[in-house]
Amino acid sequence: xxxxxxxxxxxxxxxxxxxxxxxxxxxxxxxxxxxxxxxxxxxxxxxxxxxxxxxxxxxxxxxxxxxxxxxxxxxxxxxxxxxxxxxxxxxxxxxxxxxxxxxxxxxxxxxxxxxxxxxxxxxxxxxxxxxxxxxxxxxxxxxxxxxxxxxxxxxxxxxxxxxxxxxxxxxxxxxxxxxxxxxxxxxxxxxxxxxxxxxxxxxxxxxxxxxxxxxxxxxxxxxxxxxxxxxxxxxxxxxxxxxxxxxxxxxxxxxxxxxxxxxxxxxxxxxxxxxxxxxxxxxxxxxxxxxxxxxxxxxxxxxxxxxxxxxxxxxxxxxxxxxxxxxxxxxxxxxxxxxxxxxxxxxxxxxxxxxxxxxxxxxxxxxxxxxxxxxxxxxxx
Amino acid sequence: xxxxxxxxxxxxxxxxxxxxxxxxxxxxxxxxxxxxxxxxxxxxxxxxxxxxxxxxxxxxxxxxxxxxxxxxxxxxxxxxxxxxxxxxxxxxxxxxxxxxxxxxxxxxxxxxxxxxxxxxxxxxxxxxxxxxxxxxxxxxxxxxxxxxxxxxxxxxxxxxxxxxxxxxxxxxxxxxxxxxxxxxxxxxxxxxxxxxxxxxxxxxxxxxxxxxxxxxxxxxxxxxxxxxxxxxxxxxxxxxxxxxxxxxxxxxxxxxxxxxxxxxxxxxxxxxxxxxxxxxxxxxxxxxxxxxxxxxxxxxxxxxxxxxxxxxxxxxxxxxxxxxxxxxx
Numbered sequence: 001x002x003x004x005x006x007x008x009x010x011x012x013x014x015x016x017x018x019x020x021x022x023x024x025x026x027x028x029x030x031x032x033x034x035x036x037x038x039x040x041x042x043x044x045x046x047x048x049x050x051x052x053x054x055x056x057x058x059x060x061x062x063x064x065x066x067x068x069x070x071x072x073x074x075x076x077x078x079x080x081x082x083x084x085x086x087x088x089x090x091x092x093x094x095x096x097x098x099x100x101x102x103x104x105x106x107x108x109x110x111x112x113x114x115x116x117x118x119x120x121x122x123x124x125x126x127x128x129x130x131x132x133x134x135x136x137x138x139x140x141x142x143x144x145x146x147x148x149x150x151x152x153x154x155x156x157x158x159x160x161x162x163x164x165x166x167x168x169x170x171x172x173x174x175x176x177x178x179x180x181x182x183x184x185x186x187x188x189x190x191x192x193x194x195x196x197x198x199x200x201x202x203x204x205x206x207x208x209x210x211x212x213x214x215x216x217x218x219x220x221x222x223x224x225x226x227x228x229x230x231x232x233x234x235x236x237x238x239x240x241x242x243x244x245x246x247x248x249x250x251x252x253x254x255x256x257x258x259x260x261x262x263x264x265x266x267x268x269x270x271x272x273x274x275x276x277x278x279x280x281x282x283x284x285x286x287x288x289x290x291x292x293x294x295x296x297x298x299x300x301x302x303x304x305x306x307x308x309x310x311x312x313x314x315x316x317x318x319x320x321x322x323x324x325x326x327x328x329x330x331x332x333x334x335x336x337x338x339x340x341x342x343x344x345x346x347x348x349x350x351x352x353x354x355x356x357x358x359x360x361x362x363x364x365x366x367x368x369x370x371x372x373x374x375x376x377x378x379x380x381x
Numbered sequence: 382x383x384x385x386x387x388x389x390x391x392x393x394x395x396x397x398x399x400x401x402x403x404x405x406x407x408x409x410x411x412x413x414x415x416x417x418x419x420x421x422x423x424x425x426x427x428x429x430x431x432x433x434x435x436x437x438x439x440x441x442x443x444x445x446x447x448x449x450x451x452x453x454x455x456x457x458x459x460x461x462x463x464x465x466x467x468x469x470x471x472x473x474x475x476x477x478x479x480x481x482x483x484x485x486x487x488x489x490x491x492x493x494x495x496x497x498x499x500x501x502x503x504x505x506x507x508x509x510x511x512x513x514x515x516x517x518x519x520x521x522x523x524x525x526x527x528x529x530x531x532x533x534x535x536x537x538x539x540x541x542x543x544x545x546x547x548x549x550x551x552x553x554x555x556x557x558x559x560x561x562x563x564x565x566x567x568x569x570x571x572x573x574x575x576x577x578x579x580x581x582x583x584x585x586x587x588x589x590x591x592x593x594x595x596x597x598x599x600x601x602x603x604x605x606x607x608x609x610x611x612x613x614x615x616x617x618x619x620x621x622x623x624x625x626x627x628x629x630x631x632x633x634x635x636x637x638x639x640x641x642x643x644x645x646x647x648x649x650x651x652x653x654x655x656x657x658x659x660x661x662x663x664x665x666x667x668x669x670x671x672x673x674x675x676x677x678x679x680x681x682x683x684x685x686x687x688x689x690x691x692x693x694x695x696x697x698x699x700x701x702x703x704x705x706x707x708x709x710x
Contacts (some may be wrong), residue, residue, distance in 0.1 A: 034505065041550030048466070049545045051535035079689055081696040110465030112533020112548060112555040119512040125530050129669050130511040132536050134676070172697040176689035184682060187675075194671055195509050195540045196659070207671050338544055338657065 006090050006153065007376040009236060009368050018066070021362040028355020029136060031348040032109055040112060043348035049341020050332070054349045055329035059356060060105035061189050063099050063323050064139065066214075068221030069228070070096020070146060071182040075218075076251075084244055087375040091232070092225045094373050097146040098363050102356040104143060107136075109352065126246045131191045138185035145178040153371050186217040193330060199281035202272045204334035211262055212326075216293070219255040220323035222248045226316035230375060246306035249296060249315050256293045256319060263290070282336075285329035292322030389694035406670045409639035409663045410503040414612060416522035416589040418500060418642030419576060420596065423654070424485050425583035425610060425625025426493040428473060432575035432584055434460055436497075439563055439574035443468050464496070467549035470560040471497040471575050476653045485626065485648025492647065494654040495584060497575070498545045498560035499634055499641035500524050501663070506537035506559075507544055514557070515546075518564075522589075522642050526560045533557075542638060542659055572614050580614070581623070587615030589642050596632055596644060599625065613669040639663035 036044035046053045052177060073092040076082045108114045119125035120136045127133055149171070155164040193200050206212075213241030226245045233240040267273040295318030303310045332343065343352075368374050437444065437460065444460035445468055462469040474496055479489035486492075504524050506515045514531035517524050526546070533555055537546045549555040563573045571577070576586035585592065595615060602608055602625035612619040626648055633645040637659040647654060675681060 037553060039550060041556060044550075046535075046550060046641065048544065051538035051548060078696050079692045081692070105396075110534075113531055114533070116512075116530075116532045119530060119532055125512045127511050127513045129508055129672065130536070131393045131668060131672060132509065132534060133511040134672065136511060136650045149502055169698065172693040173690060175697065176686060179689050180682060180686045182513075183685065191668065191671055192536075195505050195664050195668035197505065197542055197667070198659060199539075199542055207667065210671070210675065335539070337539075338655070 005376055006087075006374060007156070007373055008370055009374055013369060013371050018362055018365060021358040021365075024355050024358035025362065026355075028352045028359070031351045031355075034348065035109060035352075040321055042111075043283050043346065043352075045343055045346040045349065047341065048087070049337045050335075050343030052331060052335075054332075054345040054353055055110045056354050057105045057328050058353055060110075061069060061192075061331060062327040063106070063356075064103045065186060065217045065220045065323055065327060066113065066187070066224045066320065067096040067099025067103075068182060068186060068217040069225035070099075070149075070221070071142075071179050072218045072221030073225055073327070074149070074175055075179050076248075078172070079179060085248065086250075087226050087241060088229065088244065090150070090373045091145060091368070092221075092230055093150050094153075094364060094367055095224065095228055095360075097143070097150055098360040100139060100143045100146060100332065102360055103139065106352075106356065111121045113314050131188055133184045135188045135192065137147060138181045142178065142181040142185065145181060148174045149178055153373060157371050182217070183214065187211065187214040189213050189327075190330075193335070196335060199335060199337050200330070201275070201280070201334040201336060202270070203267070203275045203282050203286045204330050206270065208262055208266045209330075212259060215255050215259045215262070216323045216326060219252050219259065219293075222252045222255075223316040223320035223323070226312060227320060230313050230316070232368070236296065236374070240309050240312075242307055242309055242312065245312050245316075246300075246303075249300055249312060249319075250318070252319055253296045253300060256296055256322075259293055260290060260297075270276040282329065282334040285325060285333050289322050289326040292318045292325060295322075384531050407666050409661075409666050410640070412502050412589060412640060413518075413520060413522040414590075415520055416502075416642050417567075418522075418587070418589040418592055418644065419497075419562070419573060419584045420587070420592040421495045421643065421645045422583050422585070422599070422610075422626065423493050423645065423647040424628065425581045425621075425623065426473065426495070427581055427583070427659065428475060428493045429580065430473050431578045431580065432495075433462070433469075433471060433473065435574040435578040436560075437469070439566060440470060442470065442558075445469055452620045465545065465558075466547050467551075467556075467558045470558060471495065474655070476649060484638070487649050487653065490649070492649040492654065494645070494647065494656070495575075495581075496655075497643070498562075499543055499637075499643045500522060500560075500562060501638060501641045503639040503663035503665050505540040505542065505638070505663070505665045508669055509536040509540040511536065521564075521566050521567075523562045524559075524587065525564055526559055528556045531557060540664070542657055542664070577613055580621070582610040582612035582621045585611060585615060586613065587611075589644075591615045592644055596646060598629055599646065600632075604628075 031043050040046055044053060070093040072323060073085060073088050076085045077089050108117065111117055120133060151167060152164050187210035190209035193205065193209055194207065229245060230240060267276065276283060296315040299311055300306050300315045384666045400492060443688040445462040445466065447459060447461045449455045450459065462472055465472050474494050475494045478487060481489065483490040488549055500523060504517055507517050507524060511534065512530050512532050514527050515524065515537050535548050537557060538548050546557045546559045566572065572586040575582045592615065592619050604625055604627035606625045607622065608625050609620045609622045612621045628646050628648060629650055633651045634643055639661060
């Protein structure tokens with residue numbers, strides 16, 4: 001099987017879409033100015049009952065999981081040697097790098113004493129029992145690894161062939177670390193909740209959280225890769241790689257089945273299954289997630305269904321949405337800290353989150369136009 | 382080498398569950414021998430709130446004005462916090478029912494409770510803090526906060542089941558506020574300001590082992606018997622005479638998340654006083670058991686990395702392919 005080499009897409013950089021995205025980024029900058037001058041309270045609805053809000057639950061926990069396509073695809077292509085997925089790797093790595101950069105950026109905006117953030121890595125300050133320590137170190141290291149994994153694309157563009165060759169000889173080490181680190185911190189993002197103890201609803205609080213977060217992250221990663229491929233095929237008027245994506249979602253189905261098995265098995269094991277039938281907000285989100293996670297299982301059950309673009313897209317959307325709802329509800333809905341505390345993101349928080357998404361999309365558009373990320377169009381090969 | 386995705390899932394599952402359950406389950410931490418703490422006896426509290434301004438003075442914290450005072454509609458005289466906050470470390474709160482006539486009775490009664498840090502034996506905030514800003518003194522067990530280490534992530538605020546650490550959201554240079562048992566006063570032979578000024582000994586300072594003995598003594602007394610209570614701190618010589626209270630059986634703080642150094646006695650059930658129902662197993666111990674299980678000696682990650690490097694090398698280099706180059710037909 002042969003694939004077209006990645007090549008810059010070309011085209012204009014200033015378009016109505018990139019302009020709108022640029023304005024959204026500027027709105028974010030304005031809100032952040034307020035946040036940094038007057039404090040978190042001036043721009044957010046964070047409070048002592050809900051000290052973590054949208055910026056953590058969405059930008060960091062969910063955003064980095066959607067960026068899981070980078071390591072999930074690298075795992076397939078380089079570790080499991082499934083070369084047929086190769087055309088997906090560069091777009092997936094680019095989306096992952098941007099996803100992790102926005103996560104890191106959100107963390108700095110969210111940290112009250114951001115100027116001291118380096119304490120996390122500094123001997124004497126670093127506290128290795130903290131789950132957050134592990135998450136922070138791994139995310140930081142992985143962002144660097146992602147940049148190295150993408151470096152060949154930039155070197156290729158610059159025409160530095162010798163440097164590219166040299167880098168490629170040792171790239172396998174970075175690829176391996178680039179699979180290990182997300183495996184660690186994506187599971188630890190779930191472990192973050194364990195120390196909250198009974199403040200997290202029993203449908204969610206569990207020592208299998210790391211396994212649930214890991215399996216759903218890989219699923220979300222493949223879903224995101226599929227959705228990105230679908231969008232770029234429509235936007236760039238190119239045929240969709242249906243065969244590859246159908247296979248990718250077949251793996252996704254396995255992950256969803258594993259997730260649901262572990263989740264329900266754990267509830268039975270802990271004797272907490274009855275909470276799934278006692279009315280509460282977490283009960284509602286619990287069923288919404290499970291339903292969404294189950295969609296690929298029945299929708300894409302047949303090989304014929306996995307060959308249809310519309311169903312591929314729907315299955316991937318359900319898987320991604322399921323993971324999004326799961327993360328947001330675990331951190332914001334199932335986390336109940338006592339009577340009298342409420343949280344809903346402020347306009348400012350929403351503006352920053354939207355601005356970061358706009359920034360990511362903008363960067364992807366600009367990057368695929370300038371750098372060899374996407375496979376060259378079929379007609380030219 | 383045959384290594385497919387099933388093996389990988391198996392590996393992940395083993396790493397996530399097997400290792401965590403077998404290896405290194407950490408028991409709850411234990412009370413330091415010389416642990417210092419407070420005993421709050423709700424039946425002795427008269428609701429004078431003298432402890433609140435004393436706490437502010439000792440810790441140099443500003444008053445919290447009522448909305449009327451803040452708007453200048455009335456003279457700013459009263460420190461009127463409703464809850465602990467960035468500028469209030471200690472609050473006396475009241476339970477009230479119906480006519481509110483009878484002290485320490487559930488129906489038509491009222492009762493007082495104190496809200497401040499419990500100084501847990503196995504604190505969630507200390508386990509959560511990624512930068513050692515929250516620490517527990519190995520000798521006296523006081524849980525203290527170091528603003529110079531803090532990065533303002535608020536993981537401690539989220540983790541504390543008592544809702545104690547509070548963050549100052551209204552400033553670009555925020556910090557965490559929490560009771561540190563007046564550790565800065567201990568050197569001069571002084572002790573917690575709230576206990577120092579308490580007129581009835583309702584808030585009593587002392588070593589936890591002595592406080593526990595005092596709890597046992599009080600619970601053994603028949604309600605209504607005249608008795609004397611130590612006032613200020615145990616062994617300080619000062620005392621207060623009153624009749625023994627009628628207590629609910631539970632001593633709050635004895636078992637909650639592995640025990641705390643602040644103990645509460647009450648005449649009404651603790652649920653009515655907003656004291657959360659908590660398990661005996663410390664969430665910090667559960668979290669650290671899980672993390673240490675997964676990352677014990679970094680064995681699992683190192684093994685996994687070894688497999689990944691071998692597989693990636695085989696697929697990217699040994700097979701003679703350039704990893705990023707396109708496969709030619």
